[in-house]
Amino acid sequence: MKVSLFVTCLADVFYPGVGKDTVEVLERLGCEVDFPEKQTCCGQPAFNSGYHIDTIKVAKHMITTFEHADYVVTPSGSCAAMLKEYPELLKEERDWEKRAEQLANKTFEFTQFLVHVLKIEKVDAELNANATYHTSCHMTRLLRETEAPLKLLNGVKGLNLEELPNREACCGFGGTFAVKMSSISEQMVNEKVMHIEDTKAEVLIGADCGCLMNIGGRLERSGKQVKVMHIAQVLNSQESLTKG
Amino acid sequence: MPMKIGDPSFDTRVEKGLKDTFMRQAVTSAQERLKLAKGKAEEELGNWEEWRSLSEEIRAHTLENIDYYLHQLSENVSKNGGHVFFAQTAEDANAYIKEVAQKKNAKKVIKSKSMVTEEISMNEALESVGCEVIESDLGEYILQIDDHDPPSHIVAPALHKNKEQIRDTFIEKKGYTKSSNPQELTLFARELLRKEFLEADIGVTGCNFAVAESGSISLVTNEGNARLATTLPKTQITVMGMERVVPTWEELDILVSMLCRSAVGQKLTSYVTGLTGAREEGDVDGPEEFHLVIVDNGRSKILGTEFQAALHCIRCAACINVCPVYRHVGGHSYGSIYPGPIGAVLTPLLEGYDDHKELPYASTLCAACTDACPVKIPLHEMLVKHRRNIAEEKRTTLSETFAMKGFGLVASSPALFNMSTRTAPFMLSPFTKDGSIKNGPGPMKGWTDIRDFPESKKERFRDWYKHRESKKGGGSK
Numbered sequence: 001m002k003v004s005l006f007v008t009c010l011a012d013v014f015y016p017g018v019g020k021d022t023v024e025v026l027e028r029l030g031c032e033v034d035f036p037e038k039q040t041c042c043g044q045p046a047f048n049s050g051y052h053i054d055t056i057k058v059a060k061h062m063i064t065t066f067e068h069a070d071y072v073v074t075p076s077g078s079c080a081a082m083l084k085e086y087p088e089l090l091k092e093e094r095d096w097e098k099r100a101e102q103l104a105n106k107t108f109e110f111t112q113f114l115v116h117v118l119k120i121e122k123v124d125a126e127l128n129a130n131a132t133y134h135t136s137c138h139m140t141r142l143l144r145e146t147e148a149p150l151k152l153l154n155g156v157k158g159l160n161l162e163e164l165p166n167r168e169a170c171c172g173f174g175g176t177f178a179v180k181m182s183s184i185s186e187q188m189v190n191e192k193v194m195h196i197e198d199t200k201a202e203v204l205i206g207a208d209c210g211c212l213m214n215i216g217g218r219l220e221r222s223g224k225q226v227k228v229m230h231i232a233q234v235l236n237s238q239e240s241l242t243k244g
Numbered sequence: 245m246p247m248k249i250g251d252p253s254f255d256t257r258v259e260k261g262l263k264d265t266f267m268r269q270a271v272t273s274a275q276e277r278l279k280l281a282k283g284k285a286e287e288e289l290g291n292w293e294e295w296r297s298l299s300e301e302i303r304a305h306t307l308e309n310i311d312y313y314l315h316q317l318s319e320n321v322s323k324n325g326g327h328v329f330f331a332q333t334a335e336d337a338n339a340y341i342k343e344v345a346q347k348k349n350a351k352k353v354i355k356s357k358s359m360v361t362e363e364i365s366m367n368e369a370l371e372s373v374g375c376e377v378i379e380s381d382l383g384e385y386i387l388q389i390d391d392h393d394p395p396s397h398i399v400a401p402a403l404h405k406n407k408e409q410i411r412d413t414f415i416e417k418k419g420y421t422k423s424s425n426p427q428e429l430t431l432f433a434r435e436l437l438r439k440e441f442l443e444a445d446i447g448v449t450g451c452n453f454a455v456a457e458s459g460s461i462s463l464v465t466n467e468g469n470a471r472l473a474t475t476l477p478k479t480q481i482t483v484m485g486m487e488r489v490v491p492t493w494e495e496l497d498i499l500v501s502m503l504c505r506s507a508v509g510q511k512l513t514s515y516v517t518g519l520t521g522a523r524e525e526g527d528v529d530g531p532e533e534f535h536l537v538i539v540d541n542g543r544s545k546i547l548g549t550e551f552q553a554a555l556h557c558i559r560c561a562a563c564i565n566v567c568p569v570y571r572h573v574g575g576h577s578y579g580s581i582y583p584g585p586i587g588a589v590l591t592p593l594l595e596g597y598d599d600h601k602e603l604p605y606a607s608t609l610c611a612a613c614t615d616a617c618p619v620k621i622p623l624h625e626m627l628v629k630h631r632r633n634i635a636e637e638k639r640t641t642l643s644e645t646f647a648m649k650g651f652g653l654v655a656s657s658p659a660l661f662n663m664s665t666r667t668a669p670f671m672l673s674p675f676t677k678d679g680s681i682k683n684g685p686g687p688m689k690g691w692t693d694i695r696d697f698p699e700s701k702k703e704r705f706r707d708w709y710k711h712r713e714s715k716k717g718g719g720s721k
Contacts, residue, residue, distance in 0.1 A: 019705035038658040050631030054652025061656040137610035174608025179690035186694040187572040217695030
């Protein structure tokens with residue numbers, strides 16, 4: 001199966017490891033992965049800030065970049081949801097709207113693609129750790145995907161998953177919100193960190209680099225020892241986590 | 245501006261909210277309790293999503309035909325001997341209500357809970373013509389005697405106060421001598437209020453829904469105060485937002501059920517009251533005169549716009565009860581009597597962006613509100629629409645506009661994107677230490693004030709991929 005990877009700007013620049021692991025897992029499962037190198041960003045920072053004319057430029061560029069793809073797979077629930085927003089964004093331009101719909105229909109978040117398209121619920125992975133999983137708002141409420149990541153994580157050898165209290169609560173990222181309303185964001189991420197600590201997990205797993213950047217950054221700043229991993233890293237893990 | 249509350253600066257209000265530990269504890273525990281109760285009520289009803297869709301359909305149909313249903317409502321109220329007044333503005337509504345009070349030579353007005361009367365500042369208007377106005381909803385009563393502390397929640401107005409604070413207010417203002425036990429507090433208020441009910445010349449109520457087919461109004465309470473307010477005084481004035489109408493009792497049944505379950509997790513509240521007109525011959529109680537004031541106050545200008553669904557709101561506060569921002573800043577931070585996600589959508593629609601332009605940004609767009617809404621208002625999408633309006637009206641800061649225009653340019657050009665992500669590690673290297681940034685420059689400050697920012701990697705994913713492809717001997721597209 002041919003898959004085009006939309007790595008997302010955050011993974012490209014800040015978490016290249018997430019991209020590599022995504023590619024390796026997909027290849028291990030028999031996919032042929034292509035990386036259209038003209039890809040940029042889904043446009044969400046501008047869209048959520050209300051700059052829709054500027055977002056349209058980005059959307060058109062992304063539509064063109066992925067036009068040839070059979071499937072577009074991305075290691076982010078939030079960015080996948082943004083790509084699925086393009087038809088609404090371009091509804092005034094009939095031709096573009098149609099092309100946007102085609103892109104939306106073939107776009108899948110990474111775990112969604114594994115479970116719903118490849119029909120795989122268990123990948124050959126091992127991670128000996130106590131972990132907890134952060135559900136992510138856009139994955140849960142915009143993409144409506146709650147099962148795929150958990151199914152896959154349950155199949156990881158050695159992994160013990162503790163449920164995160166108040167797991168449906170936002171971590172306080174919200175893109176520019178984290179910067180614009182930093183003091184509110186701080187309280188939200190503090191609450192998330194508190195719940196993570198309640199689980200006694202050594203590893204926090206998530207499927208969105210945005211949330212992980214926020215929670216991870218706060219954990220780091222507060223000197224907490226919890227390791228943060230993207231689900232692609234977990235599914236590509238072949239070794240036990242060495243405890244310090 | 246009547247809807248506005250608290251300090252004029254959003255930042256000051258938020259700062260105050262964040263520091264108020266008592267309030268935050270009270271809000272957190274209320275949110276937990278209400279969320280749990282709502283979840284149980286949804287489960288008990290079954291097919292919640294279908295009920296939501298049906299409720300959305302009812303509200304959408306009613307708003308699409310609002311002129312028809314309001315006409316039908318007013319005809320039927322008149323047929324039943326009631327008086328109907330359409331108030332275009334808050335001033336119009338208050339002028340009419342004052343006139344009724346003066347005609348009746350009213351000295352005392354007893355009120356049941358009503359957000360729309362808060363919105364139009366009716367109490368102040370009545371007080372200006374010498375009426376004493378008494379709130380009979382326990383939460384509203386507490387706030388009223390506490391020097392008119394504004395409501396912080398649309399269903400539980402005194403949510404921001406704990407029982408000890410309420411006890412102290414009762415001690416200070418009303419000579420209370422007992423404990424902070426809620427039962428004792430309530431009994432005390434009940435005795436004080438009973439006297440007020442008996443003395444009141446006019447009863448003022450809000451309106452949860454008006455039924456067009458019969459010209460009736462319905463009220464949902466747990467305290468029974470709306471019943472007393474509509475049976476004892478000789479004159480009744482009901483004030484309703486123009487959108488609060490349902491076609492028939494059948495739709496009322498559905499929406500009341502959704503309202504009670506969503507607001508407090510009850511199948512029904514203790515009292516659901518349906519009132520049709522004034523006292524008729526042979527009736528043993530009820531008012532001699534009934535006035536229905538239908539308030540527009542900016543609502544009709546929302547009709548026909550992309551924000552129309554905001555008028556579907558049935559004021560259950562489910563969105564407020566799940567909002568993580570509200571949880572930490574409390575209701576007063578919004579600076580409007582309508583707080584939380586629905587407040588952030590509605591307030592700028594009713595009063596414009598000038599005083600409320602921060603509200604649409606007081607959200608992470610986590611969409612918990614949209615999911616909680618029993619009539620499926622796409623609240624988080626509406627917040628984005630507000631942001632779009634604010635950006636397009638050039639009300640954002642120059643630096644934000646510059647950054648976003650720049651982003652649009654870079655993210656739609658592969659060459660520029662490539663260049664800027666490649667140079668980012670060098671640009672940020674003076675700020676990077678041990679793999680992270682702790683003191684970011686410019687707009688990054690908001691981030692790094694409270695958390696680390698990851699370093700920008702010299703080998704980006706695309707570099708790794710390209711390298712790997714070239715080693716394989718293939719090439720990427």
